[in-house]
Amino acid sequence: MKLDVSFIKLVLNLYDEMRVNGISLVYLGEFNHQITKMFTNMQEEELTRKDEERQTVRRVYHTMVETLQNMNKHSDELMEPGQVGSGFFVIGKKENTYYIITSNKIDNNKIEGLKAALEEVNTASPGELKQMFKKQIKEGSLSDKGGAGLGLIDIARKSGYPLDYQFLPLDATHSFFILKVEIHAKKSEAE
Numbered sequence: 001m002k003l004d005v006s007f008i009k010l011v012l013n014l015y016d017e018m019r020v021n022g023i024s025l026v027y028l029g030e031f032n033h034q035i036t037k038m039f040t041n042m043q044e045e046e047l048t049r050k051d052e053e054r055q056t057v058r059r060v061y062h063t064m065v066e067t068l069q070n071m072n073k074h075s076d077e078l079m080e081p082g083q084v085g086s087g088f089f090v091i092g093k094k095e096n097t098y099y100i101i102t103s104n105k106i107d108n109n110k111i112e113g114l115k116a117a118l119e120e121v122n123t124a125s126p127g128e129l130k131q132m133f134k135k136q137i138k139e140g141s142l143s144d145k146g147g148a149g150l151g152l153i154d155i156a157r158k159s160g161y162p163l164d165y166q167f168l169p170l171d172a173t174h175s176f177f178i179l180k181v182e183i184h185a186k187k188s189e190a191e
Contacts, residue, residue, distance in 0.1 A: 028087075031087055053186040056183070056186050068089065087102060087103055090102075099182050105176060106167075108172075111175060121153055122156070122162040136150040158183070
C-alpha cells in the first residue's frame with residue numbers, strides 16, 4: 001500500500017482544527033454501556049489531571065453519561081431489537097466552557113415531540129426543572145401526551161444553560177438530531 005500524502009495532510013488539518021477548537025475526543029460509531037463507561041472514565045481522568053474543580057468534573061461526567069445514554073437508547077440506527085445505538089460524539093473545552101455534541105439518526109415522526117420536550121426544558125427555570133425532575137422520578141414513565149424526558153431534564157439541570165439543538169434532514173423519513181450542551185467550568189479561588 002502506497003502512502004497517500006493528501007490523506008496525511010487531511011489528517012494533520014483535522015488535528016489542527018481539533019486543537020484550535022479544544023476538542024479532546026471525537027467518536028463515530030456504535031454506542032453501548034462499555035463505550036460510554038470508557039469515554040466517561042477517560043474524560044474524568046483528563047479533568048482530574050487538569051485540576052478542574054470537583055463540581056465541574058461531576059457535572060461534565062454526569063452530562064456525558066446522560067447524553068451518551070440518550071443517544072444509545074433513542075438512535076433510530078437500530079436495525080434489529082437488541083442492537084446498540086449509533087451516532088457521533090464530541091467533547092471539548094473552549095476558554096472556560098466544556099461542550100458536548102452528540103448526533104444520531106432519528107425518525108422524522110419523532111421530531112415534533114422531541115422539539116416540544118427540548119423547548120419545555122429550555123424555557124423552564126432551575127426551580128421548574130427541579131420540580132419536573134421530581135415529578136418524573138415519582139411518576140416513572142411518561143404518558144403519550146409527552147413532556148420532557150428525565151434525561152433531557154437532568155442534562156439541563158447539570159448544564160445550567162439552554163440545550164442547543166438542530167435537526168438536519170437526511171431523507172424523506174429520517175434526520176440527524178444534533179444536541180450541544182455547554183458546561184461552564186467553575187473557577188477556583190486562585191484564578
